[in-house]
Amino acid sequence: MSRLLPLVCLAAVSPILLAAPQVNLDLPERCRLLTRQYFDLRVEARGLTDTSATLVLRDELGNDIGSQFGTADEATTDNDSLPGDIDKAWVFRARSFPVEGVKTIVAEVHDASGTGSDTRKIGVQRFKARPGNKKNIILFIGDAMGESYRDAGRIVSRSTGGRFRGGFFDQLLEMDRMPYLGMVLTHSHNALVPDSANTASAWSSGNKTVNGALNVFPDNNDWRGTSEALLDNPRFETLWSYLRRLHGYKTGIVTTVQVTDATPAAEGSYTISRGQWQDIARQFVDGTFNSGPAFDVILGGGKTQFDARADNRNLIQELVSLGYVHVADRSGLNALAQPPDKLIGLFHSDAMTVAYDKLGYLRPADESSTATPTFPDQPFLEEMTAKAIASLSKNDSPFILMVEGGSVDKQSHGNQAAGTIWDVIELDRAIGVSRAFAKANPKRPTLVLATADHNQSMQVLGVVDGDAPGATENVRAESGYAGLTGGASGFPDYETDSTTGYPRNDNRYRMAVGFRTHDHTASPVPISAEGPGASLFTGIWDQTDLFFKMARVLDSDTTKLDRLEKERQRLQIVDQNYDRE
Structure with missing residues (x-):
């Protein structure tokens, strides 16, 4: 004491x-x-x-x-x-x-x-774009498209007509045939398992943020929950905005979901809450760091966020008054004889109908269709991609474009295997359009990248005999992970739809998959690269590095680096029965 x-x-x-x-x-x-x-x-x-x-x-x-x-x-x-x-x-x-x-x-x-x-x-x-050294970037995002999703798309689409036998494919996916492959870590600022908003922000602005946030960092008035508080957070400018503002790039987003959904929104909007869809649409039109529209091309779903708004603005008409050509359906899009300088097409009030349902295929009994009579004429992703590239590349303009297969994720959340896999295939066909453009225009170098924002839990389990009683093609998260019913040996026997070129799903021996959860995982995702500077995208690295790697390609003379690809092609293994291009 x-x-x-x-x-x-x-x-x-x-x-x-x-x-x-x-x-x-x-x-x-x-x-x-x-x-x-x-x-x-x-x-x-x-x-x-x-x-x-x-x-x-x-x-x-x-x-x-x-x-x-x-x-x-x-x-x-x-x-x-x-x-x-x-x-x-x-x-x-x-x-x-x-x-x-x-x-x-x-x-x-x-x-x-x-x-x-x-x-x-x-x-x-450093970023200092050199005159005459302007390159294009086309970034493909398969939302939730981890490695097993690529596997599933490959097995279904590249086994048609007996092209998968003896353990070999005659031809790989378009994304497989891109020469460089890396792995990307996707963790968010505040969570092991990310969502699409912070992952898209990582490659768009180069910084990690919290789950649900688009190109902003939290501040101490977020708790208010008002629109003002959700929009006033400290921001990081996106590469799309940066290139448009400083270097005259044309910019675009293409998606199969709402254009205001997290992945496309991240290229041109800033909010702590990805659910501010109408505010995101307004930012697309009014601009944020730049005054005026954020993009020259906007194609996808989400029409309601533009023309059925609480503030009574019709953002579609406002864009038309600024010189945009508006198309309302697939027929209107494909009828464009000449690519317009600026283009907007919103083909659904919400997410677009997925590829499987646009094809008119009969869903498995345990899956539900996304088709709607209100929007009966919707384009495929490869068609939207072709029109976007045609508009953005007019007059030899340099451009940056993001193309998303958004319902790979949405269908995977519901453990809808057919809807998921055919959307992977749809995205791969769009990648083929991009690769063809790049090869046809060697004097206008285009870096093509194909990756995912995050992973989900689907895995390829084997082959089932569809004629077997109670055959199981899809083992869902809540099913207790029972073994397959009707399991078979050998390979699938899918056939090609002669009208569309897509695989049908009415064959006997089909691939079986299983879903471990209904949600995202923390696993890394693959990235494939082709074009100038593509070898920079090998190895394993954080998702924010994608922003800086893309910038470095645009900033640098990659001629010496790209000679590695020519040497790789000279030394590659040649197999006459194996299409390596």
């Missing part, structure tokens, strides 16, 4: 010490940018004595760098969910670094209690 008495007495006579402000720089721990890429800097302070607190920005040497950022565009109070706490936030919008290197930002907040600070390092990669 005697040793405690002095401490008690000291506490009784000492002044109350106020804690210094708690400061947070709303940037990811590993933040990376391109030179001149816009980003928003938000500094938050809690535990203030009053709202007259001041902010100073410094570098790692303690130098004041406030002149580089200027005056804050926004300074707000009462942001967090703690009513007894005095807080303040400063936001600097659309700032950038003109020179490459590792940049350090130290945010110091001063009030009567003292000084609090937070520090971030930002890696800035």
Whole structure:
């Protein structure tokens, strides 16, 4: 007790010490940018004595760098969910670094209690597109298309007519025939298992964010849940916006789901909540970092977000008034005699009818059709891709295009095997269109990439005899993982639909699959690459690296690197019974 008495007495006579402000720089721990890429800097302070607190920005040497950022565009109070706490936030919008290197930002907040600070390092990669060195990029995303999904698409579409026998395929998928292959890690900022919003943000803007967020980082007023709070988060500019703003690129998105869904939305929108579909559509038309439309070509579903809006705007008509050609169905799209400079086509109020149902095939008894009489005439993904490329490449314009097979994921969530697999095949046919364009235009180099945003749980289990009683083709997540019924040896015997070129599904020996869950997994996803700089996409790396690898290809002369592909072709194994192109 005697040793405690002095401490008690000291506490009784000492002044109350106020804690210094708690400061947070709303940037990811590993933040990376391109030179001149816009980003928003938000500094938050809690535990203030009053709202007259001041902010100073410094570098790692303690130098004041406030002149580089200027005056804050926004300074707000009462942001967090703690009513007894005095807080303040400063936001600097659309700032950038003109020179490459590792940049350090130290945010110091001063009030009567003292000084609090937070520090971030930002890696800035050079981007300086050379005149005459403008290349195109076409990025294909099979939503949830992990390796086993490619396997399933290959077995079904490349076994037709006895082309899979003796363990060999006569011909592989279009994505298989691209010369370079890598693996991509997909974890999000806050979760082992990602969703489509943060994964698409990773390749679009080069930074990780939280599940559900599109090209923004969380801030301390998200808890309010209002539209304003969900749209005011600190942003990172997308590569689509960056190339359009600084280098005159034409831009496009093509998808089989709503164009405002997470994957296509990530190329041109900014919100902490991917469900803000009408706000996303508005950003497509009004712009964010750039004033005006975000894309020259928009093709897919989601018509309701544009012409049945709470604000009574008709965004389709607004785009038409800006010179866009509008097509409403497959017939209108394919009737375009000349590619327009700007094109919008929204072919469904929601996600488009999946390929299996557009073909008019009879679904297995345990699956449901997505066909609707309201939208009876919808294009296939390969048709949309061809028209998008034709418009974007007019007048030798450089372009960047994202093409998504979105219902690979949506059908997989429902464990709908036929719907899932035929959408993989539809995406692969679209990749074939892109590869053909690239080969036909060697003087206009085009990098073609095929990958996924994340994985799901489908696995190929074997072959079943469809004539066997109770034959099981699809073992669902809730089925207890019982063994296959009607299992058979050998290979499938699918046949080709002579009208469409797609495989039919009325054969006897069919592939069997199983789903472990109804949701995403944390497994890495493959990426295939072809074209200038394609060898950069080998190995295993994080999904944010896709942004910087694409930028590096556009920024650099890849001639010496691309000679490796010519040498690879010279040395490859030749098999006359095996189509390697």
